[in-house]
Amino acid sequence: MSKRSQLLDFALLGLLHDGPTHGYELRRRLNEALGAFRALSYGTLYPALSGLLERGLIAQQAPPSTSAAPATTGTRSPGRNRIVYEITPAGKEAFEEAARRTDTAAYDDDGFGVRLAFFARTEADVRMRILEGRRSRVQEQLETVRENSERGRERLDSWTAALQRHGEESTEREVRWLTELIDAERRHPTDPGPQP
């Protein structure tokens, strides 16, 4: 179980927390929420769902037409054959527990976006720790980038320099953005934000 797949499990459980849906819709929702940051491919989605199913964190509802025994995922024929999944109590528990964690995985490029997307279900103090952790992480990256561009200052041509400057400015922007989020959070410490 890699960090990445843990993250994916978290995201899927979070989406199913809002109600039962099928795989295709889960992908659509996740890509909609994460937008420009991350996309999810089918080659990742369905194995992840199988894993969650095996561990009993989600369950599939009875298929509408086929009244026979719910076929194994493996023997099931592909095609437009909707399989609606729902979260189990164990799944809810796993999600709540994961939402309370503040691992370094919550700060890195892949992790932070997903965690932020489920902030509405995250406690206020955990939110603050994640935001601050992410900010210091990005600041570290900024320093590394600056050292790099300093070292190669003389050697690099104008286009490479432009690339580095753009990267540097983007990183600076992310720090400012995070600071704004943190300040807003401080002003309204327990505001869970507008929820559906």
Added chain:
Amino acid sequence: MSKRSQLLDFALLGLLHDGPTHGYELRRRLNEALGAFRALSYGTLYPALSGLLERGLIAQQAPPSTSAAPATTGTRSPGRNRIVYEITPAGKEAFEEAARRTDTAAYDDDGFGVRLAFFARTEADVRMRILEGRRSRVQEQLETVRENSERGRERLDSWTAALQRHGEESTEREVRWLTELIDAERRHPTDPGPQP
């Protein structure tokens, strides 16, 4: 041969075009040039070098101490045993040819940074096509992101909205940055930039 590894080959050949070096240094240089955009891991670097070696695009110089026959890469013992690579004529040719291409791979997230890093060895008209191709690609992404955030406007909480807004603004910034590069290129059409 995937798009990605083609790109990596291009980058390695470009670096070796400046003179012979060893693997570790190649990795350092590439990460220095691409900075915040892309990192290169060892698990990717050495197989790529082996591939280039097999295809005769690069060659390894005789090791300094071991006077015996140059051992196969496989049987070679690890450790601090510098292997200096140099580009071959066939390698130079392959690089020049790749530098002339304007595939869609030159516009995507991974590809564009690498191509830009070697603009000094790219002809002016090819540079312009790549810059404009990249810009229209990013503009497409921007529209997709906007459609997404439009669709989920009512449903999403404030943090997810903040994430999307940040992504949207970052994409807008990239478009402006590319426009600046294009304008500068138009003003000085044949300026190859400051070279070492």
Added chain:
DNA sequence: TCGGGATGTATCGGGGCGATATAGCCATCA
């Protein structure tokens, strides 16, 4: 002179991604 940190090459397993196959649903139009 001894130890630790930077330098350096190499491999391995896990798993994500893109492509592809399959196929039901639905609108359009001759």
Added chain:
DNA sequence: TGATGGCTATATCGCCCCGATACATCCCGA
């Protein structure tokens, strides 16, 4: 009506990338 094509939907497979790890050497300071 039936043929076509595009969207929805599940599923799998191979390529190859990444992170971790191992191993080995160099260099510097205490």
